[in-house]
Amino acid sequence: MKVLLTGATGYIGSAVTDHLGAAGHQVVALVRGAEPQPGRGWYAQLVGDTADPASLAGAVTPDIEAVIHLAPPSGDAATDLAVIEALTAPLRGTGRPFVYTSGVWVLGATGEDQEVGEERPTDPIDIVGYRPRIERRVLAEAAEGVRAVVVRPGIVYGRGGGIPAILVDRARLQGVPEYYGEAGVRWPTVHVDDLAELFVAAVYFAEAGTVWHGVGESAVPVRELARAAGQVAGVTTAPHAVPAADAAAVFGPLFADALALDQSVSGAAARTALGWQPTRPGAVAELTSGSYAG
Structure with a gap:
């Protein structure tokens, strides 16, 4: 499978690259510059900037079989919504996966509730204030024939x-x-390599319109x-x-x-439905x- 990966040079993106490659997939990395980056494990690199949605036109070519959007948000909701449009429009009607990276901070403080699941309403803290709006925009693509999925990592x-x-x-x-x-x-925490395996599992198995908590320890x-x-x-x-x-x-x-x-957040749903098994040592x-x- 050929997978377009935004944020491929980052902390999480590097681990996702490794695990996609180990699973036999070809990673096409979306990067800001054309300079070669040897040793990255990418099949190819493509120039584009998620701060400039217009630069993403043509990034999702017909041979791209999945998109994982790991690049951090720009800080501007309109820009981030335009990025989602640019990356998902070519996938409409194909049933191909689009996996968007959010985070558990959209849940806000969980209070006395223990191990809250994906069904909990969002109550974002200010640093991720508009993130639920982006999540909803991504999930709406399920109605357009995109296997749109949201992953919310814990503290990585x-x-x-x-x-x-x-x-x-x-x-x-x-x-x-x-x-x-x-x-x-x-x-709530998750080892970066366990999280990378969740992204691979989401590409394989997650149904359209679903949200998954990437949490190893609640x-x-x-x-x-x-x-x-x-x-x-x-x-x-x-x-x-x-x-x-x-x-x-x-x-x-x-x-x-x-x-x-x-926060106390559960990652049990991904274990049950996607077969995700975090195995790395706990955070401490x-x-x-x-x-x-x-």
Whole structure:
């Protein structure tokens, strides 16, 4: 299968490239520049920019059998909607998959509810305020003969990257492990390689008009992640809670609120319906003895 992949140079995109290739697929990477990028594992690269929807005209050629849209949002809803139009219009009436990447932050704080599923109404925090609108636009393509699917990853870790790497860097810089918001904050997490396998499974098996939570662990205490990040950084003091208002001075208010968001989210539906089986170490174990260590 020939798969067009946006965001192919990114953290998640690199893992998805690896797993698509391992499954025998050919990755056509949509990139901003024409300079060759050897070693990426791509079948081909195509110049285009998701900040410029007009540049995507002709990107989805008849030989493209699936599209995975991993590129981050532009920050402008009209631009992102135009990108969805450009990428899905050539797929209409074909039944071919279009997989869009959202995130669990569209659910907002889950409160006392445990392991909420895909049926929960969205209540997005400000950093992803218009994301549910994009999700709805994607899912509407199911009525047009596109196998349109939304994947909502949790906090992604592994390969030494993602938000947990920020916790390690902050522990080194501050000399104390940090977490943000209240003491009981929890993050739904997923290893980047497990997540990549979910994208492959979604291309194969997900039905049109469906949403899937990419979550390996439903609610990891961020205090424990901070403690593990401190160990990696060689800092043995107890984790320190940083109020979201103070974190805003470092990360900006939108991202600070996201770091302080308490959630418990289930990834069980993808396990049951798509046969997805996350097998990598949990987030705390990965921090202390995996790709972040040493």
